[in-house]
Amino acid sequence: MTTNRVLTGYRPTGRLTLGHWFGNLLNMRELQERYDAYYFVADWHALTSDWQDTHAIRRFTEEMVLDWIAAGIDPERSTIYRQSDIPEVAELTLYLSMVTPMPWLERVPSYKEQREQITEKDLGNIGFFLYPLLQAADITIVKGDFVPVGEDQLPHLELTREVVRRFNNQYGELLPEPQAIIAKEGARVPGTDGRKMSKSYGNAIYLSETEEETAAKVRGMITDPARKLKTDPGDPDICPLHQIHKLVSADAGAIAEWDRCCRGAECGCVAHKKALIQDLNAYLRPFRERRAELAATPGYAWEVLADGAARVRPAVESLMAEVRSALHIDAG
Numbered sequence: 001m002t003t004n005r006v007l008t009g010y011r012p013t014g015r016l017t018l019g020h021w022f023g024n025l026l027n028m029r030e031l032q033e034r035y036d037a038y039y040f041v042a043d044w045h046a047l048t049s050d051w052q053d054t055h056a057i058r059r060f061t062e063e064m065v066l067d068w069i070a071a072g073i074d075p076e077r078s079t080i081y082r083q084s085d086i087p088e089v090a091e092l093t094l095y096l097s098m099v100t101p102m103p104w105l106e107r108v109p110s111y112k113e114q115r116e117q118i119t120e121k122d123l124g125n126i127g128f129f130l131y132p133l134l135q136a137a138d139i140t141i142v143k144g145d146f147v148p149v150g151e152d153q154l155p156h157l158e159l160t161r162e163v164v165r166r167f168n169n170q171y172g173e174l175l176p177e178p179q180a181i182i183a184k185e186g187a188r189v190p191g192t193d194g195r196k197m198s199k200s201y202g203n204a205i206y207l208s209e210t211e212e213e214t215a216a217k218v219r220g221m222i223t224d225p226a227r228k229l230k231t232d233p234g235d236p237d238i239c240p241l242h243q244i245h246k247l248v249s250a251d252a253g254a255i256a257e258w259d260r261c262c263r264g265a266e267c268g269c270v271a272h273k274k275a276l277i278q279d280l281n282a283y284l285r286p287f288r289e290r291r292a293e294l295a296a297t298p299g300y301a302w303e304v305l306a307d308g309a310a311r312v313r314p315a316v317e318s319l320m321a322e323v324r325s326a327l328h329i330d331a332g
Helices: 018-034 043-050 057-070 088-099 102-106 109-117 131-141 151-171 211-219 240-248 252-263 269-295 300-326
Strands: 005-010 036-041 079-082 146-149 179-182
Touching: 005 018, 005 131, 018 036, 018 057, 036 057, 036 300, 043 057, 043 131, 057 079, 057 269, 057 300, 079 300, 088 131, 088 151, 088 300, 102 151, 131 151, 131 300, 146 151, 151 179, 211 269, 240 252, 240 269, 252 269, 269 300
Parallel strands: 005 036, 005 146, 036 079, 146 179
Antiparallel strands: none
8 A cells, every 4th residue: 555645535415326336335445455545425515415405414424434334445444534524624615715716616517517407406506616626625635645536527626736726826835736546437337227327216226225125126127128028039238137247246157148048038037137136135245244233333433434533633734724824814
């Protein structure tokens, strides 16, 4: 592991899914082996979009920490903390807002996209408009060297870099300019209806649900729409059932056989669903057993977050003392 620090955060807006597992969690688990990993629960970011209904944020925060650790994120090796436990993040966001022109925020691609696409929530608030600056504060306040991002998230990190440069030009070299780690593209996990797995679509398989709940969802899954009868040949390449099975099965030979018999109309979807239920539950069983052990200790997740915040605090206080001094608003 290097001394370079990597930082990433998750918004606690719901339970984690099989899509999160293959899309991000496995990557986070690998990064902690190579970097000084900082993983934070972005509860203030959740407020930017869910400000009208905040009652579940605390519960989802706890569940997320349990999911992370059960998935193999080691709280001894990685620093796990909650954004709101570091109030200086809000203070630094305010300072960054003083040097950031409004057009820089308006041009962030995802801002307009989400305003247009997410119509069931009111995103006309200042908090949502400022979330790129909140992200910049998250990264710089802990002196994050690297941030894992997908190609579509590069504009966010570039904005952070531009803001940091402008801030440092004005007040001195105080904040680090983070670099991108282009995250390995996680497997695209289809939902039970064939669309991308998403909580908002209601098509998700949750990591922490019971084996019976998983079985019921698999039994109701959409398969290749061309296979109306068992005697109709299918195309496993477009079948959500087959795509998930490939991800969770340790038996490559069995997957190849399901592929062959589907294309030749020699096996039916009902039998394939039974096989997936068995293999998917077997794949998730170690995670679920570990999670149940963690959840059996009341307050465990909050202890992890408190410990993480305590580990973060010295570096934050040191940086913010320098920032306040450079802005001539320190107590001394």
